[in-house]
Amino acid sequence: MTQLLLPQALSLRILALPVVAVLSACTVGPNYHRPSPIGTTAVFKELKGWKQTQPSDDKLPGKWWALFKDPYLDALVAQVSINNQSLAQAEAQFRQAQALVQGAKAAYFPTVNATATTNRFRAATGQNVAVSGVRSLFGIAVSVAWEPDLWGSVRRQVEVNQATAQASFATLQALRLSTQATLVQDYFQLRVLDAQKKILDDTATAYTRTLQITQNRYAAGVSAKSELVQAQTQLESLKAQAIDLGVQRTKLEHAIALLIGKTPVELNIPAAPINVGIPDIPVSIPSHLLERRPDIAVAERQVAAANAQIGVAKAAYFPTVNLAASNGQQAGTLANLLNSTARYWALGPAAFVLPLFDGGARGAQMAATIDTFDASVAAYRQTVLTGFQEVEDQLAALRILEQETEVQNKAVTLAQEALTLTSNQFQAGTVSYLEVMTAQVVALNNQKAAIALLGQRFDASVLLIKALGGGWQASEIPSRDKIGGKAKWSQFLPIPVR
Secondary structure, eight states, X not given: OOOOOOOHHHHHHHHHHHHHHHHHOOOOSOOOOOOOOSXXXXXXXXXXXXXXXXXXXXXXXXXXXXXXXXXXXHHHXXXXXXXXXXXXXXXXXXXXXXXXXXXXXXXXXXXXEEEEEEEEEEOOTTOOOSSOSEEEEEEEEEEEEEOOOTTSHHHHHHHHHHHHHHHHHHHHHHHHHHHHHHHHHHHHHHHHHHHHHHHHHHHHHHHHHHHHHHHHHHHTTSSOHHHHHHHHHHHHHHHHHHHHHHHHHHHHHHHHHHHTTOOGGGOOOOOOOOOOOXXXXXXXXXXXXXXXXXXXXXXXXXXXXXXXXXXXXXXTTSOEEEEEEEEEEEESSSTTTTSGGGEEEEEOOOEEEOOOOOTTHHHHHHHHHHHHHHHHHHHHHHHHHHHHHHHHHHHHHHHHHHHHHHHHHHHHHHHHHHHHHHXXXXXXXXXXXXXXXXXXXXXXXXXXXXXXXXXXXXXXXXXXXXXXXXXXXXXXXXXXXXXXXXOOGGGGSSSOOO
C-alpha cells in the first residue's frame, strides 16, 4: 500500500490546525436574556387586610405542610418523596436529561477507533502487479477524527441540553409539590368526612330520643301514627347518609395510599376529629413568585433551551472542517504484521465542507427555531400570569370563606337554639312533630354547611401554598456547570459497565 509521507514541518502545521481552530472559534446565535413577564405588580390585589404573624418573613418553610401542625399528616407526606412512583419516574427522567448533557459535551472531543482488517483476494488477470495470484493483506490501525466546533454548534447544543436538564429538575420539583398538595387536600377532605360522620352520629342519637318520645306519645294516644312514621323515616334517612360517607372516605383513603406508594390494603387511617386550625400563610410580593414557583422555572428554562437552539440552527449555515489521522501496521502475512517495516501513518483526509444548496431546509429549520422561541416566551409569560391568578384566587377565597364562616357559625348557634326551644314545646305538647322535624333539618343542614366551609378553607389554604411555590426556590436548580452531574469513569470505557 502506497503511503503519503509528509515533510516534518508540514506535519507540525497540520497538527497545529485543531489548536488554531479552537482559538479562532466563535459562537453564533443570540445570547440568552430572560424575557420580562407582563402584568407584574408591586402587591397582590387580594392581599389587602391579609393577616400575617410575621410580616417581615414572606418565605414558606420547606416542609410547608408543618404549618398545619398535624403529626399524622407529617408522617404521611414524608412518605411521598420516598415511595411515590410518579416521582421516581420523574427522577429517572431528570437523570436521563443529565446523561444527555454529558453526551452533548462529548462532541467537544475527538473520536478514537481501533480497527483490525483482513483481506484475501486475487489480482485480475492481465494486470501489472508485483505479486500475482491469490494474496492476503492484514492490518491494524488506530484512527482519530475530529470536527472542531468553529461556530459554536456544539456549545449551543450543550446549552440546549443544560437548559432542558434544568427544566427537568424544576419539573420534578413541580410534581413533588403537586403530589404533596394533593395528599394534604385529600387528608383534610377525609377529616372533614370524619367530622360530618360525627355530626350525623350525634344527630342520630338526638333523633332516637325524639323517636322514643314520639312512640310514647303515640302509645298514649297523643300523637298520630303519621308522626311516628315520620320520626322513623327521618332517623333511617340519617343513618343512610352516614353510611354513604363511608364510600367517599374509602376512596380518599385509597387515593392517599396511591400517593405514598402503597396498596390500599397497606393503609388504614383511623377516624379522628379535626384538631388543627387554618394556619397563617406568609405571602410574598408578586415579583418573588417568579423565583418560587417550579412551573415558572420550567417555562423559563424552556425559553433558554429554545434560544440556544437558534444558535444550533444558525451554525448550520457555516462551513465545517473535519480532521483525521491514523497510525497502524499493514502486511501480507500475520508474521510480518508487527515488523517495523509494516508501520504506516497518515494525516487526513482533511475536509472543508461549505454548504451551498439544500432546497431551503436550513432556512426552514432556522425559522422553526425562532418560532419555537417566540412560542416558549409566550408560554412563559402565560405561566407567570396564571401564577398571579392562582394566588389572587386563593387569597380571595380565604378572605371570603372566613367571613362566610363567621356568619355560618352564628346560623349554627341560632338553629341549635331554635331546635332546643321547639323540642321543649313538643314535649310540652304545644307544637306538632312536623315543627320539630323542620327545626332538626335546619340545625343539621347548618352544621353540615359549617363543616363543609371548614373543608373549603383547608383546601384554599393548601392551594394558596401551592400557588406560592410551597417553599421552593429557583436557586435550588443546579447551575449550568453542575446540572450534567459527574461523569463516571466507566462511561469512557470501550465496553458497557454499569
